[in-house]
Amino acid sequence: MTTPTAPHVPETRSAFRDPAFLRLWAGTTASGLATWALPFVLGLAVLDRSLTPVALGLLLAARTAGFLTAVPISGVVADRCSRRTVVLWSGLAAALALPVIALGLGWSVPVTAAAAAVAGAGQGACRPAFQALTAEVVAEGHRQQANAAMTVAVRVSTLVAPGATALLAVLVDVPVLLLGIGGLWLVAALLPPAGTATAPEAGPRTSFTADFVNGLREARRHPWFLAGLGALTAVIATGYSATGVLLPVISRDRYGGEAVLAAATTAYIVGALLGAVVVARWRPRARGWAALAGLGCYAFAPLSLLVPVHPAVVVGAYVVAGLGIELFNVPWFTAIQREVEPGTLARVSALDFLFSYGLAPLGLALVAPAAELVGAPAVLLTCTLVCALAPAIAALAPTSRTFSRSGVKPAAG
Template identity: 70%
Template sequence: MTKFLRLWTGTTASGLATWALPFVLGLAVLERTLTPSALGLVLAARTVGFLIAVPIAGVLADRYSRRQVVLWSGLMATAATPFIAYGLGRSVPLMCAAALVLGAGQGACRPAFQALTAEVVEPSKRQGANAAMTLAVRVTTLVGPGLTALLALFLDAWALVLGTAALWAVAALVPPAGTFAPGRTNTAFFAEFAEGVREARRHPWFLAGLAALAAVCATGYSATSVGLPLISRDRYGTEAVLAAATTAYVVGALVGALIIARWRPRSEGWVAFGGLAAYAVAPLALLLPVHPAVVVGAYVVAGVGVEFFNVPWFTATQREVEPTLLARVSSLDFMVSYGLAPLGLALIAPAMEAFGWPWVLGFCAAVCLLAPAAALLVPSTRRLAR
């Protein structure tokens, strides 16, 4: 239990630091210390660093100790963060370079944390452990904006950015050592990563689920991220709908995580992909001329559904994948799902201008429904087992 508490603390600290930086830099924009275009460049650099580091870290975490990968990736992010703070109002190129290193640290710790969870937590308790991890992320997302705004009354953006460095230090130093001790290898990096891809291909449910997840991320998440602010302003004439729906999504995710922490459905894959498909109600609610309360309710349902997918998905990956290849398969998961999300965000706005937001929202809702349904055609997805 003590080991899991340390792991939970480290994972929560990394998640809070990841979430807090864009919010804090947004405050710097309000203070006119940073321009909106500079903010976009810094966050883009962080994303590039993340995507570069994820596959590399997957190989390293299977080649060496997962705990060591967590340590060095966290220390990398800790060291890079003060340079972002120093660059505020001074040098955007310095901020972008530091954000690239920070993103690499963030990306490197993801597959290592995923694999370390399988080492620290016994199989029968992993679903509850994964639910506890996601609960921590959702709580910080819900409480974080208000807490950060409160701290901003006493601290400037420079000090708040340095605060995220302290969080990364916790993520690096607090997690426990695992039990997995892989042997050293002289195999080339690409050969080792290809071995992880081959392991993923051995699990048809994983490939089908990853394709469905990538489709929902690239369409549904992107469409609602762009469409919700526009429709809140243009249809309802108030930002309150935007704030209420965003909060409702987090509340729904909290409820979903609490339920799935104890629920053990026999056909967990059907529940997981049904939850993923439930995200379709969000773009549908934005598409139809409904009361604002319906939009808020749709986001609650979407939040519940996302956790009904996330927790069984992580648990099944930890259970089914060969332990010596778990970090590489997890890195493939993060790389595909996170990698396509920025592409979707980049394309959604031009698509809305070209075809109109009703057509785009309708298309995205259809993809959110059909992609998980198509995944269920693969027999092994019913129980998320080969």
């Protein structure tokens, strides 16, 4: 397994003053922006009739399938070899897929869908590798600040990028925008620095399944991780899905237009930015409980849609939900990088992404039929209860108070 040597950033030096971290930050930001931009630009392709709504659904499904397939594979590969190499090849794969998507629009849906699957695989493969590479590049004392900085960059991008992309769409056509996304993936592939992990020690090569099981075994050693992952998965599969599907409908039918939808979406990003700024330096004693309380704040989002209220209440609820989610995300990623045995870090991070985001499409697919069957209020009430209770239950798990197993010797890699 890869074994980290001394961290790249000295403990007394800010991460922002280290060129290696700035390169990692820029590469991670580019990958996050490219990940966000693809479905948005494909939506623009529907508007200019170079892509049908059915084909759009197929491309997004293929992208998701590629992501879910690549995440566990990448976790194992990134622990077997250089995390930097995994970032390079995953970014290059996604970059090469984008010109194929651009060429395939209006010509061949199967070719475009296959390229979308490759792009999704590149996205999925880089996520656990970036997480593990952060632990190599950034010293432990600065990782929370570093994770917050990456979050701020991604949130600012998603706040500014829709307007910028829509403006660019007036000047250039969709294929050119897709090539621009490919350029972002090239940045994500080429810019990050090398990590500090040494090559794996010589020895018998275990199977992929055995390595993946070892990652599961390492995850089981951390009760806080299993409990937190369960809570995060529940919140994303219910709260994210319900508000994502029902907020546009409620904005249209209850408030007479798209204004509440746009305001709530923007408020969520603004809240997340505030949360990232706060958590960059906030170090509560019970950091795990504080993070889980932040995750539970997402319950305010579906709760605000449950009954007719003033639009300002909905906007305020989404600010709180966004703030809370970053009060969870940043300590969560930092705890994984700190507590998990370095040789299995990418695999455990892969489990995080696989379960938390892997079940989101299932939630999205079930919300609309459930709302038609039992009504939107019942669905929103259920999601509110799940978002509030799942983190509270996770807080009861051993070691969840601090997201740490202090004093327990890590298992061998």
